[in-house]
Amino acid sequence: MLVRFFAHLKDVTGCDAAEISVAMPVDVDALWELLVRQHPALAGHRATARVARNWEYADTSTRFAEGDEVALIPPVSGG
């Protein structure tokens, strides 16, 4: 499963995406743990960045599985 990074999270991780493998669907907490394991610097952004799954913001009931389009969305500032 590919997790895309945007805006300053690209600077934090030094890349624009991370490949995460999950054997079975995981919730948002588990996803964060997997991401922080790969990119420890992300830990400090967990409180502010939201997670999107297939263009929708995730909540505690969301499950992430192989094939999903996942992205970390730091606070937006468009307009």
Added chain:
Amino acid sequence: MKIEIQLTHLPIVAGLAAALNGGQGAVVEFSGMVRGEEQGKVISALEYEAYPEMAEYQIRRLLEALASRHGCLAARVVHRLGIVPVGQLAIYLGVAARHRAEGIAFLAEFMDRLKQDVPIWKRRALAIPPPLPQQDWALKILAIVPRKALSLDAAMSEIQSHTAPLPGVRRPLADCVGHILREDVIATGDWPAFDCSTRDGYAVRVDDPGPEYQVVDTIHAAGWKPRQLQLGEAVRVATGAAMPCRGLRVVMQEQVERRGDRVHCVTMEEARNIRLQGEETKAGETLLAPGNRLHAGALALLATAGCARPLVSPRLRVAHFTIGDELVAPDQTPGPGQIRDSNSMLVRGLLQGFPHELEQARLPEDLPAAGIALASSQVGSADVILISGGASVGDKDFTRELLERLGFEIRFAQVNVRPGKPLIFGVQGARAAFGLPGNPLAHWVCFHFAVATVLARLTGASGPRFWPGRMAVRLEDEPVPRETLWPARLEISDGAWLIRPLPWASSGDVTCLAEADVLLRKPANTGTLEAGLAVEFLPADARLARLFK
């Protein structure tokens, strides 16, 4: 509700007219502009980034949700991405509603929600770079740039002499399509590697008159059964099978009668029906020389030779910047005084003959400082930098200043050719840069005689050159003091290349480009060219150019 959403790197054309159907009683619009100050600092531009697929999806959902509450008829949202100079629009929102209260509520709520949920970010603010030391700058230009325009031939040879092939790289053969070979490919063994049969039949000694043979073995296509054949012996062989030893020929199976393990040859033919070992190439022979473009057939040859990672030209990294605030994207409707940007697409297409990676971006013309900041950050490791000027006055100076700022040494800034005279060429180490005149036809002309020369040179291929042909028809034209590269079509008749010029009136013409496949060279100070006259032409397609090698 009618919805239009655009995320664009080009200036926003505000307006909602296209979406209106007459039912509206109010049109409410909001234009968000980049301010000259960000967090207390003076800036020249902001850079926006988006997660475009999600942003568009979220905007659409938001518009639909608001429409169901506020009952609006149409909405158009355009958000600019990339570098947006101070004073330009970053966002436009237009709402058509039956009554003003609905429209105003819709607009206010949309903007609030956009700033919470739509994945678009202000990525960074660009500061205003320090001004150039003016005096120094003027001296440099006077010293280097020839004051007179170069001739076409002089410009092409200037380009040749200031560029050199980039170092070759080894790539997997499957990724080498269109690359230029940069080493000799040597046959490491004979091909075919062994004598093999070209027929289904019976292998016998060439000195055996027959006609009776004892069949002593059978060899299939992939079989390998060496043995010395005696007189009177035959081996059953399939097409492509390796012969058991040298000095044999194959009697076709149609020419024998077989009874048990004996065959009787009915008719004896001269043909040996054998591809001899080393018949096609011998070990040590050069199969393909450097400078060849690896097309399908060449790739097949390299595969046969076991050359799985040939040394080839690298993919060219090309950065292309367009300047011109009059330009809008092809999917936008130009406002008064605006035109659609065709050059970005033209350059993309022209580069197809050369394996490359292309970065395209737009530079704000009215704010040179922001443009220079952007170009410096995007030019990265590009081998070739192309800058397409706008049609407006002053872009040439901007291009020249930009190239100087990026560290390029300007070699020439004018070529005596029509169209395309204001062509700038600069070099910096192994890199080359062009400032191309913005009009599409001029762009196309400059690409073929100048940019293609650099691209060929960097890859190690032979550059574009002129070929002889004849005028298919009479071309009426006034004598002009410059050479003309005239868009034309190439035809063949009775074995001769005929050139049929296409009509054009201005360097802004683009219609003729759809049909043109060569550039006719019309000498300076000559008027009408008669049908049948011997002329020269430049192929306008890398694949077409191969025909004339």
